[in-house]
Amino acid sequence: xxxxxxxDSPPGNIIQRLIKQFWYLAICGTWIAMVDLIKDIFIKAPxxxxxxxxxxSHQVAIMTGGPRGIGFDIVKKLLQLDYTVILxxxxxxxxxxxxxxIRNLGITSGRVKLLSLDLKSLNSVREFAREVLASKExxxxxxxxxxxxxxxxxxxxxxxxxxxxFQVNYLSHFLxxxxxxxxxxxTAAKKSEPCQIVNTSSHAQKGGKIDFDELETSKVYSAVKCxxxxxxxxxxxVKTLENKFQEDKVNIHAYAVxxxxxxxxxxxDLGLLARISRPIMKRICRTTDGAANTVLYPVLTPEVGxxxxxxxxxxxxxxxxxxxxNRPEIQKRLWERSLMLTQDANANSSQNQGNLAAK
Numbered sequence: 001x002x003x004x005x006x007x008d009s010p011p012g013n014i015i016q017r018l019i020k021q022f023w024y025l026a027i028c029g030t031w032i033a034m035v036d037l038i039k040d041i042f043i044k045a046p047x048x049x050x051x052x053x054x055x056x057s058h059q060v061a062i063m064t065g066g067p068r069g070i071g072f073d074i075v076k077k078l079l080q081l082d083y084t085v086i087l088x089x090x091x092x093x094x095x096x097x098x099x100x101x102i103r104n105l106g107i108t109s110g111r112v113k114l115l116s117l118d119l120k121s122l123n124s125v126r127e128f129a130r131e132v133l134a135s136k137e138x139x140x141x142x143x144x145x146x147x148x149x150x151x152x153x154x155x156x157x158x159x160x161x162x163x164x165x166f167q168v169n170y171l172s173h174f175l176x177x178x179x180x181x182x183x184x185x186x187t188a189a190k191k192s193e194p195c196q197i198v199n200t201s202s203h204a205q206k207g208g209k210i211d212f213d214e215l216e217t218s219k220v221y222s223a224v225k226c227x228x229x230x231x232x233x234x235x236x237x238v239k240t241l242e243n244k245f246q247e248d249k250v251n252i253h254a255y256a257v258x259x260x261x262x263x264x265x266x267x268x269d270l271g272l273l274a275r276i277s278r279p280i281m282k283r284i285c286r287t288t289d290g291a292a293n294t295v296l297y298p299v300l301t302p303e304v305g306x307x308x309x310x311x312x313x314x315x316x317x318x319x320x321x322x323x324x325x326n327r328p329e330i331q332k333r334l335w336e337r338s339l340m341l342t343q344d345a346n347a348n349s350s351q352n353q354g355n356l357a358a359k
Contacts, residue, residue: 010155012220024224025152028207033261036203039315040260045290046297046316048077053300055082055109060140060187062132062180064088064117064173065148067098070200070259073292074147076102079110081300084137088117088128088148088176113137119148119172120158122342129179140187141180143299146173146234147200152223162216162341165223169230171216173199174237175342188251194306196299197241199234201256203314206322208232210330216341232322233334235312240331242310253309255298259291260315 010017056078066089067075078085079102089095092114099112115131118124132138149169156164162171177197188195208228213219218226234256241254286294297316298305304316311318312325324330 010221011218016220017222020220020222021224024207024222024228028228029204029224032204032207036258036261040286043315045260045286045294046301048293048296048300050077050080053081056142057082058140059142060084060086060137061143061145062086062088062138062141063145063147064119064176066091066095067102068094070262070288070291070295071147072098072102073289074145074295075099075112076105076107077292077296079107079112082109083143084111084113086113086115086132086135086137088115090116090118092116111137117148119168120160120164122160122167122172122175125172125175126179129176132180133183138183140190141184142187142191142195144177144180144184144197145200145295146177146198147295149200149230151227154223155218155221163218163221163226165226165230166216166233169227170233170237171338171341173234174338177237177241178342184252185250191251193302194251194253194309196305197238197252197254198295198299199238199254199256200295201234201238201258201312202227202231203258204228205231205235205256205258205312205325208322208324210236210324210334212333212337215334215337232325235321235325236331236334237338238312239310239325240335243331245309253298253305255305255309256312256321257295257298258312258314258319259294260286262286262288262291 012020061078061083063071063074063078063085064087065071066087075085075087075098087095095114099114113135115128116124117128132141150165153164158164158167160167184195184197204227208225208231210229210232215229238254238256241252245252245254294313294315298308298311298313301316308318312321313319
């Protein structure tokens with residue numbers, strides 16, 4: 001996989017960073033997390049009775065991220081439905097172990113193809129898309145799950161020179177969706193029910209605020225603020241996609257879904273208190289199985305999904321989003337900026353490769 005570029009010094013002086021991180025983590029983040037936790041305690045995850053659903057024996061699902069945490073249960077349910085699942089993963093070896101665990105549960109249906117994908121590299125995204133489209137399994141795409149993500153990580157610039165959470169959580173998925181979209185449209189034209197695109201977002205999107213002066217970089221770095229913003233970008237992306245699908249009259253729907261407060265290994269990046277509290281929170285918070293049901297609910301519940309394209313879901317219900325997500329000028333500007341960033345990265349990459357070849 002491609003190496004990433006890191007910086008020893010996050011943007012902004014240490015006092016500015018501490019103040020900004022304190023505000024977004026201790027104030028905004030705590031409030032958002034508490035509200036979300038209360039919701040999860042009193043509002044249960046939707047129930048999906050997989051065994052009663054019609055099999056998807058000829059359908060193909062693409063998912064970013066390996067079979068661990070929420071991804072483990074999502075893949076398990078897709079295989080139970082007899083999907084062919086293509087996974088874009090950082091570690092083939094670790095993912096093979098996860099698939100073996102699923103098979104050891106007695107699930108023999110479905111097929112899995114593992115391909116390498118580093119979301120910190122737009123070149124890796126392009127290579128993954130090329131492999132998918134060239135494969136026999138990728139001759140159709142019924143479902144795209146943009147599920148992989150990182151949270152509250154130390155400051156890092158990717159090899160494409162973008163802040164890592166912005167690229168991993170949003171921009172790489174934006175590019176991947178665009179690269180696979182022609183195949184998804186071809187598939188949608190051949191079937192009566194819609195194809196679907198799901199962005200696994202977060203309730204944290206409500207704490208985000210898009211600032212186009214520091215969208216892909218940071219003037220003063222706050223890991224929590226960048227996470228909030230990346231999740232808001234995912235919601236805006238879904239709404240923009242749905243508008244385009246409606247305009248073009250194509251049989252595709254897009255959704256943003258918050259899986260709930262799930263104490264997975266992602267919590268390790270939230271600090272010592274979060275790591276210590278994980279065993280307790282596992283008894284209170286939603287399980288990964290419930291989270292997988294929540295992510296897949298609009299996909300596997302046609303009476304909901306076909307009426308609610310472009311919406312943001314929590315616990316199987318459409319919920320209000322950050323007000324910025326509904327502003328057409330924000331949607332348009334983010335789309336255009338994202339196209340520019342991915343195209344510029346492609347041009348820069350080609351130039352760098354040419355320079356290397358000339359040496």
